[in-house]
Structure formats: structure tokens, C-alpha cells
Amino acid sequence: MALPAPQPCIILVRPQLVENIGAVARAMLNCGLTELRLVAPRDGWPIASAAQAAPPHAPMPDCIAERLFAAASGADMVLRQAQVFPDLPTALADLHFIYATSARDHAMVKPWSTPRTAMPMVQQRLQQAARVGILFGPERTGLTHEDMTYANEAICIPTNPAFSSLNLAQAVLVLGYEWHHTLDAPPKPRALPSRPCTQGELHGLFNRLEHELDTAGFFTTPELRPTLVRNLRHALQRAQLTDQEVRTWHGVVTALAEGPKRRKVQP
Amino acid sequence: MALPAPQPCIILVRPQLVENIGAVARAMLNCGLTELRLVAPRDGWPIASAAQAAPPHAPMPDCIAERLFAAASGADMVLRQAQVFPDLPTALADLHFIYATSARDHAMVKPWSTPRTAMPMVQQRLQQAARVGILFGPERTGLTHEDMTYANEAICIPTNPAFSSLNLAQAVLVLGYEWHHTLDAPPKPRALPSRPCTQGELHGLFNRLEHELDTAGFFTTPELRPTLVRNLRHALQRAQLTDQEVRTWHGVVTALAEGPKRRKVQP
Numbered sequence: 018m019a020l021p022a023p024q025p026c027i028i029l030v031r032p033q034l035v036e037n038i039g040a041v042a043r044a045m046l047n048c049g050l051t052e053l054r055l056v057a058p059r060d061g062w063p064i065a066s067a068a069q070a071a072p073p074h075a076p077m078p079d080c081i082a083e084r085l086f087a088a089a090s091g092a093d094m095v096l097r098q099a100q101v102f103p104d105l106p107t108a109l110a111d112l113h114f115i116y117a118t119s120a121r122d123h124a125m126v127k128p129w130s131t132p133r134t135a136m137p138m139v140q141q142r143l144q145q146a147a148r149v150g151i152l153f154g155p156e157r158t159g160l161t162h163e164d165m166t167y168a169n170e171a172i173c174i175p176t177n178p179a180f181s182s183l184n185l186a187q188a189v190l191v192l193g194y195e196w197h198h199t200l201d202a203p204p205k206p207r208a209l210p211s212r213p214c215t216q217g218e219l220h221g222l223f224n225r226l227e228h229e230l231d232t233a234g235f236f237t238t239p240e241l242r243p244t245l246v247r248n249l250r251h252a253l254q255r256a257q258l259t260d261q262e263v264r265t266w267h268g269v270v271t272a273l274a275e276g277p278k279r280r281k282v283q284p
Numbered sequence: 285m286a287l288p289a290p291q292p293c294i295i296l297v298r299p300q301l302v303e304n305i306g307a308v309a310r311a312m313l314n315c316g317l318t319e320l321r322l323v324a325p326r327d328g329w330p331i332a333s334a335a336q337a338a339p340p341h342a343p344m345p346d347c348i349a350e351r352l353f354a355a356a357s358g359a360d361m362v363l364r365q366a367q368v369f370p371d372l373p374t375a376l377a378d379l380h381f382i383y384a385t386s387a388r389d390h391a392m393v394k395p396w397s398t399p400r401t402a403m404p405m406v407q408q409r410l411q412q413a414a415r416v417g418i419l420f421g422p423e424r425t426g427l428t429h430e431d432m433t434y435a436n437e438a439i440c441i442p443t444n445p446a447f448s449s450l451n452l453a454q455a456v457l458v459l460g461y462e463w464h465h466t467l468d469a470p471p472k473p474r475a476l477p478s479r480p481c482t483q484g485e486l487h488g489l490f491n492r493l494e495h496e497l498d499t500a501g502f503f504t505t506p507e508l509r510p511t512l513v514r515n516l517r518h519a520l521q522r523a524q525l526t527d528q529e530v531r532t533w534h535g536v537v538t539a540l541a542e543g544p545k546r547r548k549v550q551p
Binding site for chain 2 (some may be wrong): 039043044046047048051089090091092133143174175176177180181182183184186187190191194197200226229230232233234235241245249253255256257258262263265269270272273274275276278279
């Protein structure tokens with residue numbers, strides 16, 4: 018798996034529920050993000066990362082670790098590479114730019130942006146070889162006023178003002194999703210099962226259908242014929258048929274026009 | 285709480301885990317969405333909504349309902365207003381436009397878009413007084429090939445190709461988030477010459493056409509019938525017919541099926 022580098026790292030500050038941490042790992046990997054940092058996770062941590070000879074955390078009981086990995090749904094590599102820190106300044110020391118996510122107004126003087134406007138800036142910083150971290154606060158309270166002082170900028174996810182509190186993994190997903198959009202890989206065109214029909218093929222179908230309708234006496238009011246024909250053609254144009262489908266629809270017209278009689282005479 | 289109306293409805297097809305349904309309700313309300321429909325939820329449903337005097341579902345055991353509401357984190361109103369349906373066609377009958385979310389390539393000919401490009405179109409449809417539904421498949425398998433035939437368009441959420449499977453509530457959140465973004469600048473509606481057909485009207489056309497094709501002996505190879513029927517339905521979904529056009533196409537099928545014989549006996 019070749020992931021695009023560089024990327025921002027996701028920093029969970031004092032996360033509480035391991036289910037949320039696992040779901041964060043899954044959401045990150047969905048968006049191609051793999052760098053996770055944890056600041057003082059409530060239930061400790063099961064894995065001593067290679068970068069941390071003396072991991073600054075309590076061991077996580079096995080029964081809790083099981084719930085952690087179950088919630089990650091296969092994004093284990095994000096969890097195994099995660100780094101754990103005892104406090105926020107330590108977790109941020111080697112990074113250059115810090116964004117804090119918050120739903121609350123911290124009455125502070127700091128630039129606010131949305132994920133959509135912030136992520137292109139994050140991408141630009143990364144291209145300039147800066148290391149970027151994005152902070153997410155604990156589930157119940159979010160980041161404190163003091164946590165916010167460690168950030169250069171704040172990001173607010175636009176939500177329903179009457180019900181604004183996002184789940185932790187949902188908030189991470191929105192940021193990751195917007196970051197993934199900055200990768201600027203236009204969606205790959207999907208291979209079609211068959212090629213689009215040419216207009217000539219479509220006109221052939223028009224003519225066949227209209228001929229059969231004339232034969233069947235469909236156009237009972239001659240002055241309405243042009244309007245009806247136009248409407249039928251518009252609908253078929255909108256359908257954007259493939260060449261295979263044009264053949265199928267020819268078959269449909271033939272089958273309906275000839276009815277069961279023709280079939281009966283066949284063996 | 286004054287929510288902007290109208291809005292798309294979120295349709296969970298055969299959802300399995302109540303934790304996910306609860307998380308969907310929370311994610312919806314975060315984005316200001318409140319219209320939830322459930323098609324054959326695995327564990328039944330606890331609430332008989334006012335709109336459904338005889339709810340078509342098994343009762344959900346209390347111990348499971350507790351997990352459902354816990355996962356919703358206060359978005360109870362979305363759950364209490366949810367409507368439950370026994371199958372997909374019934375759930376869609378009164379809607380006009382259906383979008384299906386899928387990570388898989390269904391090898392079908394149907395327009396594909398991303399949430400970012402699709403949601404402004406959804407908003408435009410809503411401004412034209414159309415009712416829009418967005419389908420989400422079961423957790424393990426996603427939507428089936430047959431489910432996809434009930435949609436006009438498909439939406440693919442751009443994710444890491446090496447780890448693309450989003451949690452159900454995460455997928456709903458991305459769509460809701462993009463929809464919420466369209467609230468900032470709703471595109472100007474353009475008046476339509478006639479209203480879009482409902483899915484129920486379209487299903488009626490499907491049934492009529494397929495019945496006549498059966499009568500006419502169109503499906504000479506029985507094992508190919510499902511594929512052919514799917515292709516015909518996909519083409520008609522793409523055409524996004526109006527109610528007037530559905531009536532016209534009924535007339536087309538009737539005229540072709542009955543042929544000139546019937547007309548000849550008329551004076």
C-alpha cells in the first residue's frame with residue numbers, strides 16, 4: 018500500500034473510550050492517514066512503540082484492548098504505530114503547526130476556519146516540509162482553554178447548532194475526508210461494461226420505435242405526434258444508453274411489436 | 285429548533301447493528317437531518333411511529349433498544365420519527381429521486397458522483413419540490429446488485445483504496461456533512477415543466493414492461509432474465525422520467541404490445 022506522504026498527524030487529547038480510539042484508527046485509515054498520537058489515554062495503552070523505549074503509560078488490560086482492536090475493524094497498523102505521550106507539550110514538541118478542533122467558542126483571539134478551508138492550508142504546510150498536528154479533545158468536554166493555547170489555529174466543523182456535538186471518530190473522519198480531498202486525485206473514471214452508444218445508433222432506435230408506434234396506431238391525434246415524439250426522444254437521450262442497451266431496446270420493441278405469435282411458430 | 289426544510293431522507297437497507305443505527309441518528313441530527321427510514325432492520329424496531337398504525341416489523345427487545353438509544357447520544361427524535369418498511373420498493377414508493385451509496389463497482393451503467401458533487405444536485409432537486417432518498421446498504425455487504433436498480437444515481441465516497449470500507453454512520457455523516465454545506469448557498473431552482481415521477485410510478489412501469497415482455501416471449505434464455513431486467517431498469521432510472529412521461533411510456537408499451545389489431549376494430 019503506497020500512501021501519499023507527508024500527512025498531518027491526528028492527536029487525541031486524553032481520550033476516554035477505547036471504542037472511540039479504535040473507530041478513529043479506522044476513520045484515519047479510510048482517509049489514508051496513519052500517524053496517531055495519544056495524550057494520556059484514560060485506560061492506558063497496550064503497545065510499546067519502537068520509538069518509545071520507556072512508554073509513559075499504564076498497560077491496558079487485555080479485555081479492554083480487545084474492544085480497542087474490534088472497533089478498529091482491521092486498521093491495526095494505525096494502532097500499532099501510535100505514539101503515547103504523558104502531556105500535550107511533549108506530544109507536540111517536534112511539530113511545526115498545530116490546529117485545534119473545537120465546537121466551542123473559547124473567547125480567544127485565534128484564526129477560526131472550517132475543515133474545508135483549513136485542509137488546503139494544511140496540505141500547503143506539508144508541502145513546505147512542515148509537520149502538522151490536529152488536536153481533538155476528550156469526548157465529554159472537548160479541549161480546555163489551556164489546551165487551546167498550544168494551537169496556532171482553530172477549526173470548527175459546521176454542524177446543526179441545536180445538536181452540534183460530534184462523536185470523536187466522526188470529527189476525525191470529517192477532517193480526514195477533507196484532507197483526502199486535497200490529494201487532488203480526481204475520482205478515477207470507472208470502466209464501463211460497454212461503450213456509450215453513438216447518436217447514430219440512438220437515432221436508429223428512435224426511427225425503429227416511431228415506425229412501430231405508427232404501425233400500431235399509437236399516434237391517434239396527428240397534430241400531437243411531433244410533441245409526443247420529442248418527449249420520447251428526450252427520455253431516451255437522458256438515459257445515456259450504451260451500444261449493448263440500444264440493442265436490448267431494439268429487442269424490446271421487436272418483442273412487443275411482434276408479440277407472442279411469432280414465438281409460437283418457433284419450435 | 286428551526287431546521288431548514290426540505291431535506292433528503294436517509295434510508296438504511298437491512299441494517300444489522302443497533303449501535304450503528306443509533307450512531308446514524310446522531311450523525312444525521314449533527315447535520316440537521318431528521319428523516320430516517322429503515323428497511324427490514326435485523327433486530328426489529330421498538331417504536332410504532334404515528335404514521336404506521338400496523339408497523340411491519342418485529343418488536344425490538346428492550347435490552348437491544350437500550351443500546352440503540354445509547355448510541356444515539358440524545359438524537360432520540362430521529363429514532364422516534366423513523367419509519368420502518370418491509371422491503372425497498374415500499375420504502376421508496378413516494379420518493380422521486382434515489383441516490384445509492386456504494387464503494388463497489390457494480391459494473392452497471394449509472395452516473396457516479398462523489399458526495400461533494402452530488403449534494404448540490406440533491407439540494408437543487410429539493411428546491412424543485414422533489415423528495416430525495418439516499419440509500420445505505422447493510423454493514424457487511426453493502427447494497428446488492430438488485431438494490432442498485434432502485435437508484436437513479438450512485439454516490440461513491442472517496443477513500444483510501446487500500447482500506448475503503450467506512451463504518452455505516454461514518455458514511456451517513458459524510459453525506460450529511462456535504463448536504464449541510466449546501467445550506468450556505470442553495471442553488472437557484474429552475475421550474476420544471478412537469479413533476480418528476482415517484483419511484484412507485486416508475487416501478488409500475490417496470491412491472492408493466494416486464495409483464496408484456498414475458499408475454500411476448502422476449503426472455504428466451506431464462507437465466508439471462510435477471511440481468512436483462514436489471515439493465516432495462518437501470519436505463520429507465522437514468523432517464524429520470526416525469527409523471528407525464530411515465531404515462532406516455534405506458535402508452536408506448538400498450539401500443540406496441542397490442543399492435544395494430546386493436547386499432548383496426550375501431551371505427
